[in-house]
Amino acid sequence: MKLNCDLGESYGNWTMGLDAQVMPHIDQANIACGFHAGDPLVMKQTLQLAKLHQVSIGAHPSYPDLMGFGRRSLNCSFEEIVALVTYQVAAIDGFAQSLGLELAYVKPHGALYNDMMADESIREAILTALAGYHKPLKLMLQATTRFNEHQAQAKNHQITLLSEAFADRCYDDDGKLLARSKAGAVHNREQMLAQVKQLTEQGSVTTVSGNIIPLHVDSLCVHGDNIEGVQAIEAIKALLS
Amino acid sequence: MKLNCDLGESYGNWTMGLDAQVMPHIDQANIACGFHAGDPLVMKQTLQLAKLHQVSIGAHPSYPDLMGFGRRSLNCSFEEIVALVTYQVAAIDGFAQSLGLELAYVKPHGALYNDMMADESIREAILTALAGYHKPLKLMLQATTRFNEHQAQAKNHQITLLSEAFADRCYDDDGKLLARSKAGAVHNREQMLAQVKQLTEQGSVTTVSGNIIPLHVDSLCVHGDNIEGVQAIEAIKALLS
Amino acid sequence: MKLNCDLGESYGNWTMGLDAQVMPHIDQANIACGFHAGDPLVMKQTLQLAKLHQVSIGAHPSYPDLMGFGRRSLNCSFEEIVALVTYQVAAIDGFAQSLGLELAYVKPHGALYNDMMADESIREAILTALAGYHKPLKLMLQATTRFNEHQAQAKNHQITLLSEAFADRCYDDDGKLLARSKAGAVHNREQMLAQVKQLTEQGSVTTVSGNIIPLHVDSLCVHGDNIEGVQAIEAIKALLS
Amino acid sequence: MKLNCDLGESYGNWTMGLDAQVMPHIDQANIACGFHAGDPLVMKQTLQLAKLHQVSIGAHPSYPDLMGFGRRSLNCSFEEIVALVTYQVAAIDGFAQSLGLELAYVKPHGALYNDMMADESIREAILTALAGYHKPLKLMLQATTRFNEHQAQAKNHQITLLSEAFADRCYDDDGKLLARSKAGAVHNREQMLAQVKQLTEQGSVTTVSGNIIPLHVDSLCVHGDNIEGVQAIEAIKALLS
Numbered sequence: 001m002k003l004n005c006d007l008g009e010s011y012g013n014w015t016m017g018l019d020a021q022v023m024p025h026i027d028q029a030n031i032a033c034g035f036h037a038g039d040p041l042v043m044k045q046t047l048q049l050a051k052l053h054q055v056s057i058g059a060h061p062s063y064p065d066l067m068g069f070g071r072r073s074l075n076c077s078f079e080e081i082v083a084l085v086t087y088q089v090a091a092i093d094g095f096a097q098s099l100g101l102e103l104a105y106v107k108p109h110g111a112l113y114n115d116m117m118a119d120e121s122i123r124e125a126i127l128t129a130l131a132g133y134h135k136p137l138k139l140m141l142q143a144t145t146r147f148n149e150h151q152a153q154a155k156n157h158q159i160t161l162l163s164e165a166f167a168d169r170c171y172d173d174d175g176k177l178l179a180r181s182k183a184g185a186v187h188n189r190e191q192m193l194a195q196v197k198q199l200t201e202q203g204s205v206t207t208v209s210g211n212i213i214p215l216h217v218d219s220l221c222v223h224g225d226n227i228e229g230v231q232a233i234e235a236i237k238a239l240l241s
Numbered sequence: 242m243k244l245n246c247d248l249g250e251s252y253g254n255w256t257m258g259l260d261a262q263v264m265p266h267i268d269q270a271n272i273a274c275g276f277h278a279g280d281p282l283v284m285k286q287t288l289q290l291a292k293l294h295q296v297s298i299g300a301h302p303s304y305p306d307l308m309g310f311g312r313r314s315l316n317c318s319f320e321e322i323v324a325l326v327t328y329q330v331a332a333i334d335g336f337a338q339s340l341g342l343e344l345a346y347v348k349p350h351g352a353l354y355n356d357m358m359a360d361e362s363i364r365e366a367i368l369t370a371l372a373g374y375h376k377p378l379k380l381m382l383q384a385t386t387r388f389n390e391h392q393a394q395a396k397n398h399q400i401t402l403l404s405e406a407f408a409d410r411c412y413d414d415d416g417k418l419l420a421r422s423k424a425g426a427v428h429n430r431e432q433m434l435a436q437v438k439q440l441t442e443q444g445s446v447t448t449v450s451g452n453i454i455p456l457h458v459d460s461l462c463v464h465g466d467n468i469e470g471v472q473a474i475e476a477i478k479a480l481l482s
Numbered sequence: 483m484k485l486n487c488d489l490g491e492s493y494g495n496w497t498m499g500l501d502a503q504v505m506p507h508i509d510q511a512n513i514a515c516g517f518h519a520g521d522p523l524v525m526k527q528t529l530q531l532a533k534l535h536q537v538s539i540g541a542h543p544s545y546p547d548l549m550g551f552g553r554r555s556l557n558c559s560f561e562e563i564v565a566l567v568t569y570q571v572a573a574i575d576g577f578a579q580s581l582g583l584e585l586a587y588v589k590p591h592g593a594l595y596n597d598m599m600a601d602e603s604i605r606e607a608i609l610t611a612l613a614g615y616h617k618p619l620k621l622m623l624q625a626t627t628r629f630n631e632h633q634a635q636a637k638n639h640q641i642t643l644l645s646e647a648f649a650d651r652c653y654d655d656d657g658k659l660l661a662r663s664k665a666g667a668v669h670n671r672e673q674m675l676a677q678v679k680q681l682t683e684q685g686s687v688t689t690v691s692g693n694i695i696p697l698h699v700d701s702l703c704v705h706g707d708n709i710e711g712v713q714a715i716e717a718i719k720a721l722l723s
Numbered sequence: 724m725k726l727n728c729d730l731g732e733s734y735g736n737w738t739m740g741l742d743a744q745v746m747p748h749i750d751q752a753n754i755a756c757g758f759h760a761g762d763p764l765v766m767k768q769t770l771q772l773a774k775l776h777q778v779s780i781g782a783h784p785s786y787p788d789l790m791g792f793g794r795r796s797l798n799c800s801f802e803e804i805v806a807l808v809t810y811q812v813a814a815i816d817g818f819a820q821s822l823g824l825e826l827a828y829v830k831p832h833g834a835l836y837n838d839m840m841a842d843e844s845i846r847e848a849i850l851t852a853l854a855g856y857h858k859p860l861k862l863m864l865q866a867t868t869r870f871n872e873h874q875a876q877a878k879n880h881q882i883t884l885l886s887e888a889f890a891d892r893c894y895d896d897d898g899k900l901l902a903r904s905k906a907g908a909v910h911n912r913e914q915m916l917a918q919v920k921q922l923t924e925q926g927s928v929t930t931v932s933g934n935i936i937p938l939h940v941d942s943l944c945v946h947g948d949n950i951e952g953v954q955a956i957e958a959i960k961a962l963l964s
Contacts, residue, residue, distance in 0.1 A: 305790055
């Protein structure tokens with residue numbers, strides 16, 4: 001079971017995330033590509049940090065929306081999504097190669113991620129961008145009960161999927177994340193570790209209503225925004241090792 | 242003698258340049274990379290147009306300034322310039338490769354181009370970006386009487402230079418372009434063709450004061466902003482063939 | 483019956499619209515405020531042009547999306563819409579006053595306009611912005627069969643509405659514009675003038691299926707993107723005078 | 724002696740500055756206007772915070788450069804500076820009035836501030852923007868030994884100046900700030916309070932070489948970036964009261 005984290009989300013003079021503290025503990029770094037965060041210098045420094053800790057790197061492309069941090073859906077055309085994903089993937093790929101790193105996968109950010117999960121045509125646009133890229137890239141998406149359907153769609157493009165679960169979020173019976181507005185949406189430390197253990201050992205989660213549903217998971221998404229997040233990562237790391 | 246032109250400088254709903262009319266006549270397309278013009282979809286369409294006409298492609302990176310079209314100097318640090326050039330070069334390189342094209346060279350845009358010619362440390366930053374890129378890229382700069390000095394600097398980075406002259410601009414005795422504010426700064430059709438002929442056959446220009454100075458030139462910069470520009474390109478093409 | 487037109491939609495080096503040719507013929511100029519088009523200098527020049535021709539001025543605020551020209555819906559929160567409308571209205575209002583002009587109304591642009599017509603809560607956010615502004619401003623929206631409903635909503639905020647119709651677009655039986663993808667969506671010159679005459683004299687339009695529906699209309703939206711648009715404006719002007 | 728501080732420099736999801744902790748202690752808030760920081764919602768919230776603590780508000784306009792936080796000189800034309808200052812001043816003015824606040828002054832930000840101090844023509848452009856604004860606004864600039872010269876220039880535009888000194892920075896014999904790269908450039912707490920006392924009581928500073936030079940000062944610039952800054956403000960406040 002791998003750990004992935006969104007990193008490189010500073011921008012110019014604004015700092016976000018405890019990247020230097022998180023990087024030693026994770027396996028996969030989802031690195032912002034300039035459209036929601038991550039100016040060229042931040043991107044370079046984040047790649048260098050990933051190299052130092054031998055962390056696998058993924059592109060973290062977004063709708064172009066610095067003001068909204070990529071968290072607001074932007075109603076782009078199919079062709080616009082293909083182009084904006086390709087641009088961002090290319091930018092980080094060339095940067096990574098120049099530092100002796102290999103781009104391994106793509107994980108869309110924020111609203112683009114949510115739209116990809118909710119809308120087949122947006123998923124198709126992202127897969128089209130990756131299939132059209134000149135080298136193989138995996139697509140990381142959310143582990144759900146619809147994974148087989150997603151995998152069939154990806155297979156049409158010869159794209160390999162990576163599925164991620166959230167360590168600290170409670171799932172509903174549809175295998176979706178319980179909305180943050182609902183009671184029990186975010187696990188405490190003990191619940192989080194129990195969920196990690198269950199995902200790792202049994203490939204399942206216990207939902208908010210107590211049901212057990214299987215989830216195919218390659219990686220756990222963890223958060224490095226603050227010191228609590230870093231401590232949670234360390235606890236998960238200790239459990240998994 | 243090759244012809245190069247700045248292309249792909251539309252952005253979203255704004256159109257600039259008669260790209261489709263210019264592309265059939267030129268050898269090298271300097272393509273905007275998103276920082277002064279050229280959103281991802283425009284960049285893609287411009288690359289496809291270059292492919293159709295088998296035109297060699299160059300990155301045309303800029304200071305980040307859409308509002309000023311990259312024509313205003315921005316006082317960036319050395320590291321910022323290295324990073325912003327690398328980012329833009331990588332973005333177009335990955336896009337180009339995905340369309341089966343090979344990025345051949347880099348020609349900085351607007352104020353970054355002017356600053357590169359005027360300031361050794363900015364030239365050094367751009368050369369550092371190119372030398373650090375994971376594949377060989379040539380740098381296109383302005384043909385001047387200081388070409389040997391520029392070549393020595395580039396050689397330290399193992400970068401090959403391409404030098405360009407301007408077909409329609411009058412030169413001063415220092416081998417610089419006569420400022421646009423001065424009388425005679427821009428040639429008429431006949432003068433332009435005479436200058437092209439002299440550059441091609443004798444490797445020299447006749448300056449504003451009537452002196453003849455040698456200029457090493459690999460390529461002529463032509464303009465496709467309007468129909469007069471396209472006609473000038475056709476006239477130069479006829480002369481050279 | 484007044485004529486309104488979107489103007490000031492150039493940006494930096496990119497030119498859009500035949501503003502100087504359109505301005506003499508219209509009554510109301512909807513001026514871009516920097517978020518989809520219209521940098522500060524363009525905004526100033528457009529206001530000066532409006533002053534020269536004694537044209538009433540309206541703010542033309544947009545989602546923040548230069549790349550998409552404000553034509554892509556951006557999923558903003560209520561509070562975000564209130565703030566971004568207030569910001570843009572304030573920017574043009576202060577500019578206008580400094581040139582001796584009085585801002586008269588607000589007409590949202592592109593996707594924000596469409597979302598305002600389709601979504602009551604977005605209309606509410608825009609009305610909230612205008613009601614909270616320190617001086618009275620009218621809101622221009624699309625003339626539809628739901629005008630009374632819109633007026634009731636506006637009245638809660640003590641906002642006066644201006645309703646606009648489109649001279650050159652065919653209406654469906656719901657009083658909406660026939661989608662551009664459908665046959666007959668855009669009128670030819672003769673049909674356009676007939677529609678203008680009917681709107682002006684009878685306060686109604688004949689729909690695509692031949693029904694006559696009443697439309698309360700204060701202003702006709704005309705277009706100055708190209709020479710055909712300017713000629714259409716002149717023809718309408720001749721008809722109305 | 725008043726205290727002023729740069730505030731409202733968050734942007735979207737990025738937080739900067741301990742605004743809520745600083746606002747109760749200061750007299751004048753320099754509020755970012757969206758070009759280097761401060762999106763519309765941040766601007767609104769900062770104005771509301773200023774209102775709560777009855778703090779006088781100033782516009783803090785910048786070159787358009789989010790990536791560089793307005794700290795990089797951008798080579799704008801005179802007319803561009805006039806327009807971009809007017810736009811930003813208008814945006815915050817209308818917003819402020821709508822919240823029942825009165826914009827009192829303008830203090831340019833970062834590189835625009837430095838360029839204003841170093842370059843008479845940029846100072847002239849900023850004064851032209853303020854003189855052209857439809858209501859009287861003061862200009863805050865740096866207290867130097869050239870204050871009389873600046874005042875004469877401002878008087879031509881009937882603009883009143885406010886001059887600010889820096890509590891924690893050492894001055895050189897020209898009345899400029901000692902460059903941060905030099906030893907002793909930033910005062911410790913004790914030195915800072917001594918400088919505040921001397922500025923307040925004697926209207927002078929002791930320079931790095933021990934000379935005493937007179938400085939006309941209306942306000943002290945303090946910093947709220949971190950907890951040390953807030954504590955320094957509290958110490959200054961205690962000294963002054």
